[in-house]
Amino acid sequence: MKYLTANRYALGLATALGIALAAGSASAQECTTKIGAVLPTSVDWGKPIAETAQYVVDQVNEAGGAAGCKIEMVLRDSQVDPKVGVDAAKALVDIDGVQVLIGAVSSGVTMPILTSVAVPAGVAEFSCCSSSGAFTKLAEEGKLKGLWFRTFATSNVQAAVGAKVAKDQGYKSVAVLYKNDDWGQDIGKLVAGHLEAQGIKVTSLIAINDGQPSYRAEVTEAISGNPEALYMALYPTEGTSIVRDWLSLGGTQNMIGANSLKSDEFRNNVGMQYLGSFRGTDTSSPRVASADAFVAQYKEHFGKEPNGPGLANSYDATMIALLAMEAAGKDAKGADIAAAVARVTDPSGEPVTADKDGFAKAKEILAGGGNVLYQGATGNVRFDANGDVSAPAVVWTFTEEGTKEDSYITLEEVGELTAK
Amino acid sequence: MTGIISYLVFFTTMASILAIATLGLNLQWGNTGLFNGGVAAFFGAGAYGTLLLGGTSQEDHLGGFELPYVVALAGGMAAAGILAWVVGVLTLRMRRDYLAISTFGMAIVFENVMRNAEWLSGGAKGLRGFERPLRDALGDGFAYNAAFLAVVLVLLFATYRFLQVLVRSPFGRLLRAIREDETAARSLGKSPARVRLTAFVTGSVIMGLAGGLYATFYAFVSPQDVLPTLTFQIWAMLIVGGAGNNRGAVFGAFLIWAAWTASGWLLSRFAPVDAQIYTGSIQYVLIGLVIVGMLLWRPQGLLPERLVISQSGQAPS
Amino acid sequence: MIQHLIDGILIGAILSLGATGLTMVMHMLRFANFSHAELLSIGAYSALVFEQLFKAVLPFTAGTIGPLSMTWALAVAMIASMAVTGASAVLFDKLIFKRVREKGEELSMVFASFGLALIIRNVIGLVFGLQTQLFSKDIIFATVLSRDPLIMVKPDQIAVLAITLLIIFALHLILSRTTYGYALRAVAENPSLAQVNGINLQRMIVTVWLIGGGLAALAGVFYGLTNQISPVIGRDLVLPVFAATIVGGLGSIYGALLGGFIVGIAANLALTVLPSGYSPSVPFLIILAVLLVRPHGLFGEERQ
Incomplete structure (x- = not known):
């Protein structure tokens, strides 16, 4: 019965590891x-x-x-x-x-x-x-x-705020691109719903898969609807590819992004000169004296802003x-x-x-x-x-050094927006 | 100590489930020479099938049939079998390396469909709403895990016995005959195409069984469970254990899964935190080296295939 | 619609280069090489290194070539990268494939290539980091060829297409007009017979790997130019490159060229009928369709 021998061998190996660990933890501080x-x-x-x-x-x-x-x-x-x-x-x-x-x-x-x-x-x-x-x-x-x-915070906060940004900027039509995972599928649909509730036309709703050889077709598809703005719930890698193609094909610089795009990689690889009209959304700290404590100390410790999903x-x-x-x-x-x-x-x-x-x-x-x-x-x-949590939100923009807050949306306002 | 036993029960359950899938692959590759590059899809078909058939009603996707567990598991295996039959009919007549590419591509399609067809599979967020059988009686603590391990071990052993008998049967001889020399087999009036299809479907049904058990264990499955990594892991288990030898397949599954988890454990213990980002990559490089090394220096695996001389009526194991 | 066609041809050109090398390797060595697409990564990363090097040593090469985003340094780096990648391919063959081949198991090579792909991809990730990189951060705007229907192309892409066509045409001439080309083809058709006729099999295999690696390096650089460079280029391109190879038929240079275009165009057009979430499925569907209609691809010959 060699099969059992094999089994026992594996068990023995794992037990040995377990004992090694137990010994290690006993000698710990x-x-x-x-x-x-x-x-x-x-x-x-x-x-x-x-x-x-x-x-x-x-x-x-x-x-x-x-x-x-x-x-x-x-x-x-x-x-x-x-x-x-x-x-x-x-x-x-x-x-x-x-x-x-x-x-x-x-x-x-x-x-x-x-x-x-x-x-x-x-x-x-x-x-x-x-x-x-x-x-x-x-x-x-x-x-x-x-x-x-x-x-x-539930994706609905960012989705609702994203739609509010589009409304405030006066965009009449928006193309929505979302990462094809559980988060993206969720937020993509929510954004489309909120945009339409605001009376803004969604020209296309396009799922973006990770690791595709080219996003040209998706970009062409989005651009063909002639939207006034682009909404992206994407990660930096795909976001960079897409925005670079989008811009080179003459797409608008009116862009709205979820907090996943709050990244140095995205900003650097797209270029600040094209991100002037970019608005990002994020959940936020409350307005208290220490509100920026996290950002400040993070910068001090890591030498960069806490940008990234x-x-x-x-x-x-x-x-x-x-x-x-x-x-x-x-x-x-x-x-x-x-x-x-x-x-x-x-x-x-x-x-x-x-x-x-x-x-x-x-x-x-x-x-x-x-x-x-x-x-x-x-x-x-x-x-x-x-x-689950609910949180206030901010709208942010890119700067040469990182990002800065554009406007603040209180928990109450968020509640009103998400209820719509 | 109870913690270690509890963990080992958990570990052995997962290793045994993977061993069942490896046995399925061994029938296809080890005994028949079919390069199935899409193990994840058949495993996934079993997993999704079982949960869909046995799960409770969900508003956002198909399901809610709440069939008895045994029926649901059989349904999952059947789903894997049907998928294998369709894929087999379409691709088994191709060049052998085309089969590898086709099945590899097919698994990508399977994952892709599960990710997108929300009405069917719940989409990227996965399939839930499944109640593990007998949970009310056993709770969901150690007792349940131990009982589940017993069931998995019985099924692993049953699969192993089934394959041992099958390999020694005239059908098993025919599989090897086709693997070694298809023209000769055909000249004896055998139909290699049909035999290969049978082996392909049978192996895939076994993978479906593994998938069904896997999904039962977690009471959940999502597209992340059926990525190409899984195919690669199962292959590594078979190659290292010894293609063509069922004991080798089981041994390889335990060994590779132990190495995979233990290396993660060791790295978390001894590698500095700064080096942690590299641990995943290093693990993959090591596994890649083990596989290439095995193929170079011991292509028959740790437990090589033993030539079976059926006529002598050799006693099984 | 027309824009989709053009986009498809442009990404297709890159797939064609990858597929041309793969088709030659698969034709001669008779195994599905899952590590071929990793050669594109090696090509892209070595070009990245050489470009930095040339720019540092010869600052005057840092300027871009005409309307392209490519610098002179990168153009030279590309050639160096072709050599490095070709040499790596030969090295992998010597270290791994040759030895597995000599043990007589063709299909073990398929799995060996699987393992090799994993090693290459992760070593690149360890050395260069997991983040994406760019040859040039400038965004070159597309030229509008027509307003109605709207047709736009980037200068880079025109250059990529032109170079691809040129290289494949040259390769075709070499294969069909020179003794060396005849020898290569003879080995692919029947290795033992070719050896009997005094062809050095080992040298032919090295040649095929050099060509395959060199073309893969070009494809990798072009991919980096029109997209981004990341350690997972190989993973992302393996299926489309296989699809282009199979569609074209093994051993056919023009088949690979056409196969690349077909896969590129189909992936782009698919979006007009399928939801975009399903785009990763497209290469497989093409493989399946072609194999059902023409089991040996468009230009492949029947062979057991």
Whole structure:
């Protein structure tokens, strides 16, 4: 029965690894709490998301750690492969014993992690960037036990604001291009709906697949409708290709983009001279004195602006997770940590900023039994019963150095816009 | 310790599911010489088929048949079989390397359709609304995973036995005869085309079984589960384990999946955070080197095919 | 409509160059080389390196050529890149394919090429990073050829098309008019017979890889010029290049040229009937259609 031998061999190998690990963790520094992160570090836009999460952990450790211990983030690469990501999450939960998981990015990876690892094990999961509406539905069905949070404001906010920008700029017709994934399919349809509700004609609604040899046909198709403006829910790589072709074929410079295009790569490879009329949308921090704290400190640490898909969201997801750990106290289980999220995002709580000092302040308040309102990089993050957030929004433009805010749209205005 | 056992149960379940798919590929490539470059599509057909047939009603896509699990799983396998039959009829008469390209392209189309046809498959956000069978009785913790592993192991063993018997049967001899010398087989009055189609469909149904189990395990499937990477992983398992040898296929699946996950674990442990962006790329380079190295130095795999002399009535395993 | 046709021809020219090399390799060595498209990446990246080098050493080459976005430095870099890529192709054959071939398993080569593609793609990603790069950040505006119907082309694309046609014509002349060309074709038709007649098989194989690699490098540079350079060029182009090869028929230079155009045009026209989300499916549908109607492609000969 060699088949069983093979099987046993694999088991033996894995057990040996497990023992090696157990030995490693025993010799670790006293009182370190591990949290797990499953992020696509091997993808161009995934690495900065992971770096941002690690940066939060570093800051919290500078502020003395969370729940009385230093925090160690064990980072695993999901490779955007669901089975690799799920396996990594399972190892983090079972072997490293983490009670908090950060990640994943793609909904197709996050979903199986959540349903087959996090929820069964009672581990709290915080995702920066998974946008699928399926999570909301699962939560409504009561299958997530309140363990799920995401700092990615529903795509409807950006879609509604994008349509508002088109209206304010006086565009009569817009061509909509969207990334052909769960996020893009969602936001593309929403934008088209909002544009039409505003009385703006949608000349074409075109799905853009990743990694196509040429986007010329899609661009030609979009341009043939003679739109006054172009709306893009795209990532920088495809966005760059498309805008370069679009402009060279004489397309308009009136462009509106989702926050995924807030990227240096996009700005540099298209060129500032063509981006004067570009308007971007994003969810935003509230208007308080420390509003720019995140951007300022990010620039100081990384030497560039936090431009790129999901960076602010990643910051908030990790920070809220650690704040909740602090609030839940030492050796808290995932469910306690999840329950403590309400204490750190309490609208009537004491506001704290999104940085090291904010965390230190939060520690004091929480220790005194008070609640805090975390004013994050993406706004006054407030989760509803399904773990979703709503946030104020901004319209931004590109500058030579990066981006700057063009106008601010309050939570109330966003609420009105999205209700339409 | 319980954590390690819990993880190992999880690991073994996934490895066993992949081993079933590898066995399916072994029938096609190892025994019949058919280069199936689209494993992901047949795996995916099984996964999508099972969830569509066994899932609860969803407003935004097809489904809600809520068939008993066994029927749903059989339906998933049938879906893989039907897809294989259609693809086989269209492409099996081609040059052998054209078959590789066609099936590779077909898998891209499969992923593409699942990504776009929201009414059918839920589109890019994936297919949900499936309740794992017996969940009410077993919960969704360790007990469930252990029970599910038992079922998967039984099915892996059953598949293995089925293929062992098949390979030693006259039909199995015919497969190898066609693989080695098609003209000779034809001169004996055999129909290589039909035999190849049968082997192709059977192998694909086995991949469909693996896909159905995979989707059951996660209670979810999305286009990301059926990318070409999966095809490549299954191939690597077969080549390293030993094409033509069913034990080799199973061994290769466990070995490659262990290496794949353990390398990620080791890199996360010992590689500095700054180097993490490279880990995915390094892993792929290593896997590529292992495959090329195997083909160069041990093309028969770790457990090579053993020549079966059927006449001597050799006892099975 | 007409714009789609023209766009299709222009992207098709790049596919043609890739397919011409692939068709020769597949014809002579009889295996589907999944790593051929990676040679385009090698070509694009080595041209990028050489261009920087030439610009630094010979600053006067930094100017662009006429209305093109291509610099003189890049033009020279392209030739250097063809040599490097051709040499890499020969090296891969020596290190991998030759040895697998000698073990007698043709189809193992298919899988070996799969593995090689993975290695090349990820090594490039490790060395140059995962982000996309451009030869030139300037955007060259398309020239309007006609207002109604609206037809626009970029000067770069006209140059790409012209060079492609020229090269393929030259290649055809070499293959059909010179002894060397006869020898190449003889080896592809029947290697043992050709060897009996005193043709050095090994040298012919090296020649084919050099040509294939050189043309792939050109295609890679042209792709970078009209699009972007990234480590996943090979992954994105493998299926369209295969489609062009199969449509044209193995071993036919003109077939590959035409195949590239057909695949390029079909991918563009498909958008007028299919939703754009389905565009990745188009190359496969073309392969299927051609093989059902003409199992050996438009210009391929029947061969077992």
